[in-house]
Amino acid sequence: xxxxxxxxxxxxxxxxxxxxxxxxxxxxxxxxxxxxxxxxxxxxxxxxxxxxxxxxxxxxxxxxxxxxxxxxxxxxxxxxxxxxxxxxxxxxxxxxxxxxxxxxxxxxxxxxxxxxxxxxxxxxxxxxxxxxxxxxxxxxxxxxxxxxxxxxxxxxxxxxxxxxxxxxxxxxxxxxxxxxxxxxxxxxxxxxxxxxxxxxxxxxxxxxxxxxxxxxxxxxxxxxxxxxxxxxxxxxxxxxxxxxxxxxxxxxxxxxxxxxxxxxxxxxxxxxxxxxxxxxxxxxxxxxxxxxxxxxxxxxxxxxxxxxxxxxxxxxxxxxxxxxxxxxxxxxxxxxxxxxxxxxxxxxxxxxxxxxxxxxxxxxxxxxxxxxxxxxxxxxxxxxxxxxxxxxxxxxxxxxxxxx
Amino acid sequence: xxxxxxxxxxxxxxxxxxxxxxxxxxxxxxxxxxxxxxxxxxxxxxxxxxxxxxxxxxxxxxxxxxxxxxxxxxxxxxxxxxxxxxxxxxxxxxxxxxxxxxxxxxxxxxxxxxxxxxxxxxxxxxxxxxxxxxxxxxxxxxxxxxxxxxxxxxxxxxxxxxxxxxxxxxxxxxxxxxxxxxxxxxxxxxxxxxxxxxxxxxxxxxxxxxxxxxxxxxxxxxxxxxxxxxxxxxxxxxxxxxxxxxxxxxxxxxxxxxxxxxxxxxxxxxxxxxxxxxxxxxxxxxxxxxxxxxxxxxxxxxxxxxxxxxxxxxxxxxxxxxxxxxxxxxxxxxxxxxxxxxxxxxxxxxxxxxxxxxxxxxxxxxxxxxxxxxxxxxxxxxxxxxxxxxxxxxxxxxxxxxxxxxxxxxxxxxxxxxxxxxxxxxxxxxxxxxxxxxxxxxxxxxxxxxxxxxxxxxxxxxxxxxx
Ligand SMILES: Cc1cc2nc3c(=O)[nH]c(=O)nc-3n(C[C@H](O)[C@H](O)[C@H](O)COP(=O)(O)OP(=O)(O)OC[C@H]3O[C@@H](n4cnc5c(N)ncnc54)[C@H](O)[C@@H]3O)c2cc1C
Ligand SMILES: Cc1cc2nc3c(=O)[nH]c(=O)nc-3n(C[C@H](O)[C@H](O)[C@H](O)COP(=O)(O)OP(=O)(O)OC[C@H]3O[C@@H](n4cnc5c(N)ncnc54)[C@H](O)[C@@H]3O)c2cc1C
Numbered sequence: 001x002x003x004x005x006x007x008x009x010x011x012x013x014x015x016x017x018x019x020x021x022x023x024x025x026x027x028x029x030x031x032x033x034x035x036x037x038x039x040x041x042x043x044x045x046x047x048x049x050x051x052x053x054x055x056x057x058x059x060x061x062x063x064x065x066x067x068x069x070x071x072x073x074x075x076x077x078x079x080x081x082x083x084x085x086x087x088x089x090x091x092x093x094x095x096x097x098x099x100x101x102x103x104x105x106x107x108x109x110x111x112x113x114x115x116x117x118x119x120x121x122x123x124x125x126x127x128x129x130x131x132x133x134x135x136x137x138x139x140x141x142x143x144x145x146x147x148x149x150x151x152x153x154x155x156x157x158x159x160x161x162x163x164x165x166x167x168x169x170x171x172x173x174x175x176x177x178x179x180x181x182x183x184x185x186x187x188x189x190x191x192x193x194x195x196x197x198x199x200x201x202x203x204x205x206x207x208x209x210x211x212x213x214x215x216x217x218x219x220x221x222x223x224x225x226x227x228x229x230x231x232x233x234x235x236x237x238x239x240x241x242x243x244x245x246x247x248x249x250x251x252x253x254x255x256x257x258x259x260x261x262x263x264x265x266x267x268x269x270x271x272x273x274x275x276x277x278x279x280x281x282x283x284x285x286x287x288x289x290x291x292x293x294x295x296x297x298x299x300x301x302x303x304x305x306x307x308x309x310x311x312x313x314x315x316x317x318x319x320x321x322x323x324x325x326x327x328x329x330x331x332x333x334x335x336x337x338x339x340x341x342x343x344x345x346x347x348x349x350x351x352x353x354x355x356x357x358x359x360x361x362x363x364x365x366x367x368x369x370x371x372x373x374x375x376x377x378x379x380x381x382x383x384x385x386x387x388x389x390x391x392x393x394x395x396x397x398x399x400x401x402x403x404x
Numbered sequence: 405x406x407x408x409x410x411x412x413x414x415x416x417x418x419x420x421x422x423x424x425x426x427x428x429x430x431x432x433x434x435x436x437x438x439x440x441x442x443x444x445x446x447x448x449x450x451x452x453x454x455x456x457x458x459x460x461x462x463x464x465x466x467x468x469x470x471x472x473x474x475x476x477x478x479x480x481x482x483x484x485x486x487x488x489x490x491x492x493x494x495x496x497x498x499x500x501x502x503x504x505x506x507x508x509x510x511x512x513x514x515x516x517x518x519x520x521x522x523x524x525x526x527x528x529x530x531x532x533x534x535x536x537x538x539x540x541x542x543x544x545x546x547x548x549x550x551x552x553x554x555x556x557x558x559x560x561x562x563x564x565x566x567x568x569x570x571x572x573x574x575x576x577x578x579x580x581x582x583x584x585x586x587x588x589x590x591x592x593x594x595x596x597x598x599x600x601x602x603x604x605x606x607x608x609x610x611x612x613x614x615x616x617x618x619x620x621x622x623x624x625x626x627x628x629x630x631x632x633x634x635x636x637x638x639x640x641x642x643x644x645x646x647x648x649x650x651x652x653x654x655x656x657x658x659x660x661x662x663x664x665x666x667x668x669x670x671x672x673x674x675x676x677x678x679x680x681x682x683x684x685x686x687x688x689x690x691x692x693x694x695x696x697x698x699x700x701x702x703x704x705x706x707x708x709x710x711x712x713x714x715x716x717x718x719x720x721x722x723x724x725x726x727x728x729x730x731x732x733x734x735x736x737x738x739x740x741x742x743x744x745x746x747x748x749x750x751x752x753x754x755x756x757x758x759x760x761x762x763x764x765x766x767x768x769x770x771x772x773x774x775x776x777x778x779x780x781x782x783x784x785x786x787x788x789x790x791x792x793x794x795x796x797x798x799x800x801x802x803x804x805x806x807x808x809x810x811x812x813x814x815x816x817x818x819x820x821x822x823x824x825x826x827x828x829x830x831x832x833x834x835x836x837x838x839x840x841x842x843x844x845x846x847x848x849x850x851x852x853x854x855x856x857x858x859x860x861x862x863x864x865x866x867x868x869x870x871x
Contacts, residue, residue, distance in 0.1 A: 035814060035817055036857075037813075081813055083799075083814050083817060083820075085799075085820075096799045096800075096805070096812050096814070097812050097813070098805070098809035098810075098812045098813050099805075099809070099812065100802050100805045100806055100809075100812055101799075101800075101802050101805070101812075116852075116853045116856040116857065117856055118718070119853065119854030119855070119856060120854065121644075121719050121720055121721045121722050121854055122718050122719050122720070122852070122854075124697075124700050124719060124722065126694065126695045126696050126697045126699075126700060126722070127694050127695065128693065128694045129693075129722075129723060131838070131839070131840065134855070134859070135853075135854070135855070135856040135859075137853075137856035137857065138855045138856055138859035138860055141859070141860035141861070142859070142860035142863065145860060146860050146861070146863070146864045148860060148863060148864070148867075212697065213694070213697075217691065247718070251648075254648065
């Protein structure tokens with residue numbers, strides 16, 4: 001057993017940011033583990049721009065390198081090729097890497113294990129089991145990290161930001177995008193991006209449409225789609241990319257018996273990103289699959305302060321549950337203590353035109369806020385600042401979206 | 405050691421040609437390899453062994469408690485189960501003796517249990533025992549409400565079907581059997597006492613022929629001039645749930661067969677998943693291994709009653725297997741001495757369990773056709789890579805990693821497959837020809853992310869070795 005002060009699991013934007021901030025603040029031995037051979041998390045394979053800051057725009061890989069270097073320069077130990085397997089005690093983890101197994105004990109642990117897209121099987125898409133069925137994560141790694149060919153005609157399932165990134169990757173690999181397909185009646189990216197795909201790249205978007213069957217033995221030969229009005233058609237293709245439908249990589253949290261939020265399926269945390277397990281924090285996509293890399297990194301920086309406070313001996317408040325009512329899908333953080341001051345991210349299941357968000361506890365209105373149009377699969381934000389009015393002994397706090 | 409996948413087949417006249425490298429054909433090849441002087445060819449249409457029904461079943465090592473007493477199947481399942489349990493222990497094939505519970509959900513099913521126990525006795529399986537609800541729920545606390553009782557069959561086990569087939573084939577090849585892949589037998593004739601098989605890789609000649617072509621055994625049999633049976637593929641669709649579901653179930657939960665139908669089972673797998681299925685649909689198309697929306701919805705509905713919490717877990721795979729059902733209740737294993745052939749047909753839903761006993765039986769029948777068998781030798785034991793969760797995986801073995809750090813470098817994180825295991829599979833006696841073949845040998849990319857994290861890296865390793 002080896003002791004460290006803070007152990008961070010996952011060297012993506014969230015994990016690297018928390019490690020850098022803690023190391024800069026002089027918190028003893030900060031160690032970050034990542035099971036991949038390179039640190040950086042998902043941005044490693046997002047070869048496009050849109051990362052970094054307004055003043056310093058970067059591609060995903062450049063951003064991953066920047067964060068990795070920053071954490072290492074600050075004095076954090078970043079170890080790659082090392083997997084956190086399981087818990088060996090309340091604040092210790094078993095790990096394995098090329099140097100063999102090791103148990104690490106820490107005074108605080110930060111789970112920053114990220115998220116993944118749900119693959120075809122999890123979505124219960126019927127049909128055969130041919131080659132050529134991908135997720136965006138696999139597609140991006142195949143094309144951008146390994147220079148692999150992926151096929152020549154691809155259907156992209158989804159029409160949110162990540163789906164357009166997938167379509168761009170298909171094009172970059174030299175293949176054609178046959179169509180993008182979404183069950184919703186509209187695209188869920190920015191109008192500019194949706195229009196560019198349609199007009200400049202001539203990618204048809206099939207709305208109100210579901211992929212109902214995969215066809216082909218050996219290699220994919222097509223996908224059968226069904227329009228909500230009942231028509232079906234076969235789109236011939238040799239590749240299909242299932243995009244979005246993110247779920248947190250919550251396995252380590254779950255193995256440790258840490259409470260999950262029923263909405264996000266990630267660890268339930270309060271505004272300081274404390275989980276139900278004393279001394280264990282969580283940040284990034286594992287809390288809300290997924291927000292931008294910038295949000296994940298910002299959360300890492302934010303929770304660093306709570307980690308430091310915990311190391312100096314504060315108590316571990318439990319907070320009250322923070323829930324959402326339909327058509328809202330989830331909110332994160334999803335527990336609240338009166339000291340919380342971190343803004344919230346939410347998702348809706350249906351389009352809401354400039355909804356009024358209301359925060360209540362035991363019938364008492366704590367906050368009202370009019371927001372921008374809420375679109376499924378896109379970020380919806382709720383400001384902080386009302387938590388001080390929460391009764392820590394009271395019932396759950398609920399967020400509703402409605403019209404005035 | 406000869407494994408070929410392209411080019412013309414050798415001009416050798418083999419002593420025995422076995423058509424079909426499923427679990428049955430591979431078991432027969434391995435059994436015949438005990439006779440050192442025989443020249444044996446194992447001929448397979450697809451690019452890997454075990455690509456037919458043998459890769460898509462429910463992976464249960466049956467006791468045969470519910471077979472038709474006195475049938476050939478009953479005997480071969482009983483004997484085969486015993487042999488395979490021993491072989492698995494010797495060869496490192498993962499087996500977990502979890503036992504089965506036939507759960508009765510209504511009075512009619514409850515009423516059937518005593519007769520099933522009695523049938524088990526007649527099948528020389530004396531350990532079946534009825535359980536009341538208290539013991540049933542103590543054994544399976546996550547079982548849905550409303551069960552009325554169960555029959556406990558402690559001898560039923562779960563096994564890795566893929567490793568079993570590969571172990572037989574590997575051991576056969578290491579003892580001199582020639583394995584020819586990508587060779588579909590399209591024609592069969594016989595001249596001067598020699599079979600001439602027309603395959604997609606040219607002709608192959610052999611003095612004796614074993615037809616172990618599974619779903620296509622009837623087609624080959626007809627080419628040999630027989631009209632013994634017709635295979636009607638009976639599709640079984642299955643859902644595989646993520647490893648978190650494993651904690652929900654301890655036994656194989658079997659349905660109680662009644663006049664109204666057979667129901668579905670919930671069974672743990674040796675990889676630490678949980679299976680739900682199979683359906684039973686009679687089809688005409690012997691290639692229709694697709695899944696359907698209706699069947700998946702139906703399975704989920706039935707699963708919800710058996711193990712409600714199962715439905716909250718992620719599905720990591722959906723697959724379908726085709727049982728080689730015929731118009732006969734029993735196996736159709738027939739020798740045609742005048743033609744020097746043995747047909748192994750109708751190995752419907754117990755062929756994995758019975759495989760080693762089928763191999764012995766077929767060998768005896770071949771002897772009856774005049775095949776001279778020298779005294780059998782003992783085969784050099786084989787040690788298969790462990791894919792089971794009940795036994796230490798390479799990443800859990802410090803001594804192994806100390807020797808070779810590649811076993812500590814994980815590539816597939818969901819299934820914890822190391823680079824060392826992938827390398828070993830790619831350089832093994834029967835290496836995979838596709839990424840999917842690599843998956844079956846190592847489990848790489850068969851977990852919950854289905855390649856989101858590791859798919860490209862696994863493919864890179866595959867292509868790196870294969871060029
Ligand atoms: C396909 C895809 C495309 C995206 N495109 C964009 C985009 O264009 N712009 C944008 O802003 N955002 C994008 N995002 C979102 C962005 O990637 C995430 O917000 C960000 O990466 C989250 O950072 P993170 O640190 O929480 O998780 P991740 O970046 O996912 O990092 C988690 C890390 O934890 C490691 N890990 C997990 N479990 C273990 C364990 N048990 N042991 C050791 N290590 C472990 C993983 O290997 C991984 O490196 C995209 C996301 C995806 C999935
Ligand atoms: C849903 C389901 C669940 C089952 N569950 C169990 C279980 O729990 N326990 C159990 O013991 N059994 C089970 N079984 C049964 C078991 O899987 C089969 O009995 C067994 O796999 C049959 O093996 P085989 O070698 O005869 O057939 P196959 O595996 O189908 O092998 C036949 C091979 O012959 C090849 N072939 C066919 N035609 C030609 C040709 N012309 N030329 C060359 N090659 C050819 C095929 O490609 C194939 O590889 C189940 C079956 C199904 C479908």
